[in-house]
Amino acid sequence: MNASSDVVLDVKRLSGGFEDTDHQILPVLTDVTFSIRRGVSAAIVGESGSGKSITALSVLGLTPAGFSLTAGQIRFEGEDLLTMDPARRRKLSGRGLSMVFQDARAALNPVFTVGWQIADVVRIHQDVGRREARRRAEELLDRVRVPEPARRMKQYPHEFSGGMAQRAMLAMALACQPRLLILDEPTTGLDVTIQADILDLIADLKAASGMTTCLITHDLGVVAENCDQVVVMQQGCVRESGSCAQIINTPTDPYTKQLISDSRLVETS
Ligand SMILES: Nc1ncnc2c1ncn2[C@@H]1O[C@H](COP(=O)(O)OP(=O)(O)OP(=O)(O)O)[C@@H](O)[C@H]1O
Ligand SMILES: [Mg+2]
Structure with a gap:
């Protein structure tokens, strides 16, 4: 088609906020604009409270109560999610978009086995019966490298370590075979070796399926090692966005420069 078919997600001048007790909207996102090209490994980076999760949840149409968007567009594969019929949006999102939520x-x-929960998501997205959904859930657990998936299927979330719970969430997110997978802080709180394993796993899953990924993190070091494209956010605004190499080697925004020096990234030449 044209150049725009290369863009999987296009967010334009998105603004919104939470309503306070006087029904005033307190802005949380202001003119957020960025796009993600198909097949890349993108990232949204910024300090806590900068609006990363709310931006991602806006894309998914899953923002918390009290939040509303006041302006802007979100195009997924060229279609405006905000103006389309809600049923069509659910269908499109359900098949093309998925997210691993912060805090797996x-x-x-806690009251259902992990296997039951993954199979439930499989059944929502794929037209299969219970037995086949369980089989596919087990296959997904295997794909995200959970050892002994058959035994793990029968366990409850409290029997999973943080890293295993994160893998289970990843399995659920993959159940709809997404073309864009957003991962909100998938490694925060995990120890360094497990973080590296999860990031490797995400890269391998991406390579095998060709999906586009968007990693949300406050860690620019993780971005530098794992991503091609980055959006830097602060206080609900995009400070700058572009290729990872360009932004890390020649940042133009003072906040990005600060992030780079805080993360003690060694400049590559
Ligand atoms: N449920 C809520 N009610 C009111 N304000 C909220 C709610 N959720 C988020 N906010 C506010 O919206 C802003 C953006 O929050 P968001 O969760 O998107 O930040 P974030 O960049 O994801 O931060 P973190 O790195 O800590 O996850 C923050 O100021 C936050 O306090
Ligand atoms: Mg967040």
Whole structure:
């Protein structure tokens, strides 16, 4: 088609905020603009409270109560998600977009086995019966390298370590075979070796499926090692965005420069 078909997600001048007790909107996102090209490994980086999760949740249409968007566009594969019919949006999102939420353990329901929860997501997205959904759930656990997936299927979230819970969340996110997978702080709180394993796993899954990924993190070091494209956010605004090499080697925004020096990234030449 044209150059725009190369863009999987296009967010333009997105603004929104939370309503306070006087029904005033307190801005949380202001004119957020960025795009993600198909097949890249993108990142949104910024300090805590900069609006990374709210931006991602806006894309998924899953923002918390009290939040509303006041302006802007979100195009997924060229279609404006915000103006389309809600049923069509659900269908499109359900098949093309997926997200691993911040804090994997909290996102898992403690009263159901992990296998049941993954199979449930499989059944929502794929037209299969219970047995086949369980089989596919086990296959997904295997794909995210959970050892002994058959045994793990029967366990409850509290029996999973942080890293294993994160893998289970990844398995659920893959159940809809997404073309864009957003991962919100997938390695925060995990120890360094497990972080590296999870990031390797994400890279391998991406390479095998050809999906586009968007990693949300406050760690520019992780971005430098794992991503091609980066969006830098602060206080609900995009400070700058572009190729990872360009932004890390020749940042133009003072906040990006600060992030680079805080993360003690050695400049590559
Ligand atoms: N449920 C909520 N009610 C009110 N304000 C909220 C709510 N969730 C987030 N906010 C506010 O919205 C802003 C953006 O939050 P967001 O969660 O997107 O930040 P973030 O960049 O993901 O931070 P972190 O790195 O800590 O996850 C923050 O100022 C936060 O306090
Ligand atoms: Mg967040």
